[in-house]
Amino acid sequence: MSTFRWANGANPLSIDPQFILPEDKRPFLFEVAPMDSIPVIDMAMNEGILIEKIVKASEEYGFFQIINHGVSEELCRGMLDAIAAFIQLPPEEKALFTGNETKDGRVFSYFLKDENAPSKKISLWSEIFSHFWHPYTDNFIRVLPINPLEYREVSGKFAKEIGVVMDRLLLILSRGLGLKEDFLHTRLGKNPTYRAQANYYPPCPDPEMTLGLAVHTDILLLTLVLSSKVQGLQVIKDEKWLSVETLPNAFVINIGDQLQVISNGKYKSVHHRTVTNKFQTRVSIAMFYGPDEDAIVGPAEELVDDDHPPLYRNYRFAEFMEEFYQQKGLRRRVKEHFELPQ
Numbered sequence: 001m002s003t004f005r006w007a008n009g010a011n012p013l014s015i016d017p018q019f020i021l022p023e024d025k026r027p028f029l030f031e032v033a034p035m036d037s038i039p040v041i042d043m044a045m046n047e048g049i050l051i052e053k054i055v056k057a058s059e060e061y062g063f064f065q066i067i068n069h070g071v072s073e074e075l076c077r078g079m080l081d082a083i084a085a086f087i088q089l090p091p092e093e094k095a096l097f098t099g100n101e102t103k104d105g106r107v108f109s110y111f112l113k114d115e116n117a118p119s120k121k122i123s124l125w126s127e128i129f130s131h132f133w134h135p136y137t138d139n140f141i142r143v144l145p146i147n148p149l150e151y152r153e154v155s156g157k158f159a160k161e162i163g164v165v166m167d168r169l170l171l172i173l174s175r176g177l178g179l180k181e182d183f184l185h186t187r188l189g190k191n192p193t194y195r196a197q198a199n200y201y202p203p204c205p206d207p208e209m210t211l212g213l214a215v216h217t218d219i220l221l222l223t224l225v226l227s228s229k230v231q232g233l234q235v236i237k238d239e240k241w242l243s244v245e246t247l248p249n250a251f252v253i254n255i256g257d258q259l260q261v262i263s264n265g266k267y268k269s270v271h272h273r274t275v276t277n278k279f280q281t282r283v284s285i286a287m288f289y290g291p292d293e294d295a296i297v298g299p300a301e302e303l304v305d306d307d308h309p310p311l312y313r314n315y316r317f318a319e320f321m322e323e324f325y326q327q328k329g330l331r332r333r334v335k336e337h338f339e340l341p342q
């Protein structure tokens with residue numbers, strides 16, 4: 001049994017009314033197909049076939065897992081252990097990271113607004129540590145915890161290695177659009193957005209009443225997720241929920257909203273959620289990569305012609321983020337706001 005307590009000091013042993021979702025938002029876990037999962041792609045295979053597989057998965061699922069990605073299992077385990085040790089610190093120690101929304105490194109829990117009573121907030125069953133990261137510089141390290149002692153060092157190493165994997169994926173996804181390999185990289189602009197979100201899901205006494213994370217799409221360009229060996233991520237496919245199988249030393253990759261827009265709808269940014277379970281703690285970290293605030297995002301001109309009209313209008317990325325904050329706590333329809341009438 002872990003020593004975890006929520007940052008507000010509460011104990012997660014019983015499910016408080018503030019966590020109980022309205023019926024239409026509950027997970028209905030018994031309806032989730034246990035045997036299906038998302039494609040698994042071996043990054044060590046021949047580059048031509050690799051591109052084909054990644055393109056197909058990005059079109060059909062918006063999600064895939066990669067193995068043989070080159071990041072050591074030891075480093076990944078170190079990252080997840082450090083996150084768990086930090087979130088399991090007593091609330092007094094986490095207090096340094098709670099409160100103010102503008103903080104660079106912040107501990108909080110997400111909530112959903114009840115559409116029938118918008119002032120009512122329903123908490124989700126996870127505690128989040130969110131901060132920036134960077135693949136080449138160590139500047140972000142100073143906002144990270146010093147307890148456990150290894151948090152900063154592990155994060156620095158992890159970020160560098162994830163940066164290499166992300167760059168390779170961007171190159172493959174660019175070529176998969178029939179474009180030059182630096183296409184997506186260039187599109188992100190001068191100062192791309194790098195955000196990390198560590199998710200800690202304590203065991204939940206009644207997993208049917210709550211969610212770990214609400215149904216959402218990721219809003220940046222590309223996401224890489226490392227998680228512990230406990231299932232919890234579910235993805236929509238053909239209007240049904242699929243449970244993502246957890247494989248040793250694999251990363252889950254998913255297409256974000258900006259890549260759906262830039263690829264003019266070819267690559268899909270797909271709805272997903274996390275669910276909880278009664279007995280095991282689950283830990284994950286999502287590494288998000290996206291455009292510069294000032295970057296202009298819109299369908300690549302190279303992909304637009306009479307047969308393929310643009311599905312979205314161009315926007316400054318900061319404009320997208322403003323719309324995202326407006327919709328906070330509600331069912332998110334952010335990219336829909338930028339759709340062009342067809």
Ligand SMILES: O=C(O)CCC(=O)C(=O)O
Nearest residue numbers: 197199227233274284286
């Ligand atoms: O915990 C996971 O596996 C996924 C987390 C996720 O979807 C997110 O942080 O956006």
Ligand SMILES: [Fe+2]
Nearest residue numbers: 216217218272
């Ligand atoms: Fe996500």
